[in-house]
Amino acid sequence: MTPPLITHLYTADPSAHVFEGKVYIYPSHDRETGIKFNDNGDQYDMADYHVFSTSSLDPPYAEGVVTDHGVVLRTEDVPWASKQLWAPDAASKNGKYYLYFPARDKEGVFRIGVAESDSPAGPFKADPKPIPGSFSIDPASFVDPDTGDAYLYFGGLWGGQLQCYQGTIADAKADAHGVPPFDIAWQGPQEPAGSGKQALFPKVAPLSEDMHTFAAPARDLVILAPETGEPISADDHDRRFFEAAWTHKRGNKYYFSYSTGDSHYLVYAIGDSPLGPFTYAGRILEPVLGWTTHHSIVEFQDRWWLFHHDCEISKGVNHLRNVKVTEIFYDDEGKILPVKSE
Ligand code: FUB
DSSP states (O other): OOOOSOOSSEEEEEEEEEETTEEEEEEEEEOOOOOOOOTTOTTOOOOEEEEEEESOOSSOOOTTSEEEEEEEEEGGGOTTEEEOOOOOEEEEETTEEEEEEEEEETTSOEEEEEEEESSTTOOOEEOSSOOTTOOSSOOEEEEOTTTOOEEEEEOOSGGGOGGGOSOOSTTOOOOTTSOOOOOTTOOSOOOOOSTTOBOOOOEEEEBOTTSSSBSSOOEEOOEEOTTTSSBOBTTOTTTSOOEEEEEEEETTEEEEEEEOGGGOOEEEEEESSTTOOEEEEEEEEOOOSSSOOOOEEEEETTEEEEEEEEOTTTTSOTTSOEEEEEEEOBOTTSOBOOOOOO
């Protein structure tokens, strides 16, 4: 079995990037708080972020192989945030580093913030307000290696509130940033369901040159079913987007991968543009120990790696997770080979 990469803290949702010749990992920092479990995810009550780096991804992971750069951002450093620092990601452009992170604002609504640093290891300084036009959770940045264009992907169902933005208040208009009205009547998981209904899709927005705002309003990242060419349907819980967006590029193809949430798969879709559409292409990882599954994919030293998490150290406590990494492979047609069960 692949051993946990980080063992002295509970960590999850690993976003990995190669910066300055090393792999930097930006995970959630799980902690025990005694909050009761619910489908809203209240028990995932994280309060800070650590950054980790390493130059070696092959096990065994001797002590010192992974460096913990310490706390790089805390809830109290973010003027607009109240709680729940969920899955973050980082990007580099113009010699600066940017940490994108979701948190609940003072009204309990998830927003996405950005914080900046001169170093990939942080610490990061947060902007005083969330990114205008951002909502929901799980930001994932992607800087196209060929064009330098940057994008932010985001969204997560149920506790991540993506379903709250369906424009259900009949005559209310989207705000100036193109964000549909927040459905204040939402009381529990109410994603679309039923025959003929389309799934809710993750969002994508181009980032501005300074990486602090959206250059255009976020729009749906459409995922198509290969057998019909139509958008994935709402009842297709084995393939519909739930959370954990991630985009990477290999050759001239874009790969969008994500978690299917309540069916617990990591899956992916392939497209010709970072803005989509993407066509569903298969599973990467079968369900792991624990409810959530969340990952990133990165190339390092000419090999491709899947960072993910499970609950091995806590023996299955859903909100106390540990980061792992495993090598992945592609077939001759560019399809990702499913990770072999151990
Ligand atoms: O870590 C909190 C949430 O759990 C993340 O934002 C989701 O992707 C899921 O892993």
